[in-house]
Amino acid sequence: MDVLSDAIAAVRVGQPSSSRMRVRGDWCTRLAPYDGAGFHVVLKGSCWLLPDGGAPVSLGTGDAVLLPHGTGHVLADSPADAETVARAVPFEDRDTTERPHEPPGSGDVEMLCGKYRLDRSRAHPLMAELPEVVHLPHRVGSHPELRAAIDLLGRELDARRPGSSVAVPSLLDLLLVYMIRSWMAGDATGAWPGVLADPVTAAALRALHADPATPWTNDRLAAEAGVSRPTLARRFTGLVGRSPMAYLTWWRLTLAATLLRDTEESLAAIAQRVGYGTPYALSHAFKREFGATPGRFRSASEERITA
Structure with a gap:
């Protein structure tokens, strides 16, 4: 992805x-x-x-x-x-009545x-x-x-x-x-078009999104992007607004939330997919980020979607 x-x-x-x-x-x-x-x-x-x-x-x-x-x-x-x-x-409530006897007009x-x-x-x-x-x-x-x-x-x-x-x-x-x-x-004024246009930051983001479960380190990610660790830290943090490892943690938990919402996968399976060693480790980090356990988050998501 x-x-x-x-x-x-x-x-x-x-x-x-x-x-x-x-x-x-x-x-x-x-x-x-x-x-x-x-x-x-x-x-x-x-x-x-x-x-x-x-x-x-x-x-x-x-x-x-x-x-x-x-x-x-x-x-x-x-x-x-x-x-x-x-x-x-x-x-x-607009009028959607079909009028086959009225051909399309120039003012339509x-x-x-x-x-x-x-x-x-x-x-x-x-x-x-x-x-x-x-x-x-x-x-x-x-x-x-x-x-x-x-x-x-x-x-x-x-x-x-x-x-x-x-x-x-x-x-x-x-x-x-x-x-x-x-x-x-086009003439987008937001930060993210620039983020994805930067070759170093874009390469790092592609790597993190392609395999978030990899045990990434700053050195390993810098090598993937083809730059030194200080260069990656400076470019990435300056454009994204958070360090590479902070972004990775945030994205792993966001991906876990998406999987909890959209699938019936077990917490153990989700933990493995997003790079947490155990369900307990994921649950602890998830509650700290979202203020709710994964189980409660999944139940609340189901209620929100079906409402």
């Missing part, structure tokens, strides 16, 4: 969902704050996204927008004003809307530092992988073909990866 894959896996729960929306004329719909991430892709026309507490964002055909922290927002045909927000219809707006359910109890800092709104404007030649995923997803939703119940969730997962990748490759 790489850092981005692990960061997403640590917070993602359940199945993503999506739907297509077509509106025309004067319209306005509100999406309440959500314990997850939401996204919109404009397939045709243009509209405005009005995030709670943020500046309006103009969206055009081909634009994609990710709301990684589930920020409440309004989608509308015009910029924000008190009247616009007041007349917003809840997204769940078509959008692909969806959301991901996330468990933020142990979010990786890469995910935590994403801005409230990630706007990815459509430009010719930009984000080709993202565009391909959007096209494939749109086709699957247009006609439910054999296998679509597997294809759609997989494409939604792919869409999330590509949206975050596109943010990282």
Whole structure:
């Protein structure tokens, strides 16, 4: 696993969902704050996204927008004003009546809307530092992988073909990866695009994430990154904000929490996978980090996911 894959896996729960929306004329719909991430892709026309507490964002055909922290927002045909927000219809209550006798018009707006359910109890800092709104404007030649995923997803939703119940969730997962990748490759202001662009720190992180159970030492990790131990300590700590061994401890416990949440593996098996010699050693470190035993954490996670 790489850092981005692990960061997403640590917070993602359940199945993503999506739907297509077509509106025309004067319209306005509100999406309440959500314990997850939401996204919109404009397939045709243009509209405005009005995030709670943020500046309006103009969206055009081909634009994609990710709301990684589930920020409440309004989608509308015009910029924000008190009247616009007041007349917003809840997204769940919008008119979805099919009108086959009404052919698509030039003023139509078509959008692909969806959301991901996330468990933020142990979010990786890469995910935590994403801005409230990630706007990815459509430009010719930009984000080709993202565009391909959007096209494939749109086709699957247009006609439910054999296998679509597997294809759609997989494409939604792919869409999330590509949206975050596109943010990282653009003018991202967060620290982690720089972390992963640094060859020394990136090499160390790849090694730690590829095999967290290895009995890593600073010397061994420095050799893996091809630098001296002082150089690794300086580069890694300066960019990541914690020393290599402190990050490894944090990641091992975060991975243990993910396995407790997502699998039925025994504590002994999880301890072996994340680099702890005994279940007792893992349980002691886990309780110190999370304030709960692994058993109680697993029970609470099950209750939270099924709620």
